[in-house]
Amino acid sequence: MEPLQKAIIVGVKLQHQEDFETSLIELADLAAACDVEVVGEVVQKLDHIQASHYIGKGKVKEVLRQIDEKEANLVIFNDELSPTQIRNLEADLDCKVIDRTILILDIFAQRAKTKEAQLQVAVAQLQYMLPRLVGLRKSLGRQSGGVGTRNKGIGEKKLELDRRKIEEQIDRLNKELRLLVSQRQTQRKQRKKSGIPIVSLVGYTNAGKSTIMNAIVEQSQHIPAKQVFEKDMLFATLETTIRKIQLPDQKSFLLTDTVGFVNKLPHHLVKAFRSTLEEVKEADLLLHVVDFSNPNYKQMMEVTDQVLKEIGVENIPVIYVYNKADLIDFSIPLVEQSAVTLSAQKRIGITDLLQMIRKEVFKDYQQYEMLIPYSQNHLLAYLKSKATILSTEYEENGAKVIAECRQADIEKYLPYVVQESHM
The missing domain is CATH 3.40.50.300 (P-loop containing nucleotide triphosphate hydrolases)
Known part of the structure; x- marks a missing residue:
């Protein structure tokens, strides 16, 4: 059984950021979706994100205090962190550090059921990691499972692959994805054609x-x-x-x-x-x-x-x-x-x-009454595939049909229309 993860969440409120409180509540919900218990929160108001640590040095100390007090083993930041920020924060906090992006990637990885969704998540995970590999070997080793809150998934060994191997993996996954996407596009065209x-x-x-x-x-x-x-x-x-x-x-x-x-x-x-x-x-x-x-x-x-x-x-x-x-x-x-x-x-x-x-x-559909000669049976079959047939009566001169269809589809039938009415 995996040890319970206790997290401190950290956010920076920039000027004129109206949705900050909402996004922090949402961050806690995202953590809960990964079975992580949020035990503390640190917020800082800034004009801009600090390039080295995301937050100021004083707030880093506050996070450290909360890690000790709340016995936390994870710190989650409300924005995507740069490789430098991850490295500096992990060195100073001596604790696993993740950001909002990793959290969302984790949830997607858990929820993905179809082959296509799993490939899409894997590509996104690898693309997130790619710029974070260089000079981050020690830091990424600390990330255990590599991605976020789990000890499974991409895995530590794979994280130790060099950039070229990761890029090759992304290319291979993208090729598989393209195949699935083209299959779905074919299905989409068939749906549109119907x-x-x-x-x-x-x-x-x-x-x-x-x-x-x-x-x-x-x-x-x-x-x-x-x-x-x-x-x-x-x-x-x-x-x-x-x-x-x-x-x-x-x-x-x-x-x-x-x-x-x-x-x-x-x-x-x-x-x-x-x-x-x-x-x-x-x-x-x-x-x-x-x-x-x-x-x-x-x-x-x-x-x-x-x-x-x-x-x-x-x-x-x-x-x-x-x-x-x-x-x-x-x-x-x-x-x-x-x-x-x-x-x-x-x-x-x-x-x-x-x-x-x-x-x-169905706003551009109209109702038509038509008399289709028996010699034109193929038109009746076509009509059934393109329109909603409300009634069919077989008379001496042909099939009397009341149907609803798009004006664009009625052109073939104009010679046989007896009467039309707007729906």
């Missing part, structure tokens, strides 16, 4: 995206479907999950759920998970899920918007889903123009959300 609208869940980690996905699947199928893993913890979902949602009027759409975002999401991770995150760019509609019970939900929304912007997601319609409203004194469901306030856990407001999705993704 013409079924794609709706993507996005949002801060632990906002309830997987719970919403499960609730929508349940509501549309009226039976408990294969559940997506959901738990009240950070980064419960790393893999892209796709479910086909069938609506009562025979229309359907694909619902995708992917990795959640977090403040100061390490750029190595964004880079490694870019192909996964870019699934969102293919969506016809985004459901931006927000933990409405969190006092800092507006900052979390800003972080999500920032990451989406970074990966080039723009000009996609958005429905804001204010979730967990049952945890605060708020009357639900509340439906607004492009937002709905609900409780996915209690299944309140899911019907309203489905109606909003339907209205948005």
Whole structure:
């Protein structure tokens, strides 16, 4: 059994940094997700981060005092540390030192289930370590497992490899990743070709995206479907999950759920998970899920918007889903123009959300009545693959069909349209 790790968390509050307190609370949550107990906290207000130790010399002594008093064996810093800062801090504190980036990488490593996610995390870990290898042999030896809070993973021996070996490993993993990515791109093209609208869940980690996905699947199928893993913890979902949602009027759409975002999401991770995150760019509609019970939900929304912007997601319609409203004194469901306030856990407001999705993704659909001659049976088969068939009657001159489809798909059928009406 691994010894219990007790940590002191350390943060620097820069001028005009409004989200500092939130980010420090989040750092403690990230530590808890790695089974680390936070026993102390040191904060310093500065105009800029100290180049040598991140914090000033006086604060280093304060951290040392807390290590002794609280019997801590780990110090976690709220920002990414440079190789020099890690070396200096470990020398002065005589204790294992990690930063926010390593903590997030650790959680991703624990949660990664699919081959692709595991490769993506491994690449991010190695890229983080690469600049920290030079002149850090003693320091990295202290890091036991190399990455963060665990005594497993990359391992000490691998950390002792030289830069060239690490770069070769990154290249090899990236080649494997590219193969998986190209397979997924092929699947993505097939999905796009099918013409079924794609709706993507996005949002801060632990906002309830997987719970919403499960609730929508349940509501549309009226039976408990294969559940997506959901738990009240950070980064419960790393893999892209796709479910086909069938609506009562025979229309359907694909619902995708992917990795959640977090403040100061390490750029190595964004880079490694870019192909996964870019699934969102293919969506016809985004459901931006927000933990409405969190006092800092507006900052979390800003972080999500920032990451989406970074990966080039723009000009996609958005429905804001204010979730967990049952945890605060708020009357639900509340439906607004492009937002709905609900409780996915209690299944309140899911019907309203489905109606909003339907209205948005099928807004350019129209209803047509057509008479297709029996000699044109192939057109009827094509129509079934492209449209929602509401009724079919077989008459003397052909099949009388009432269907809903996109205006773009109706061109082939114009000679056979008897009447049309807007939905």
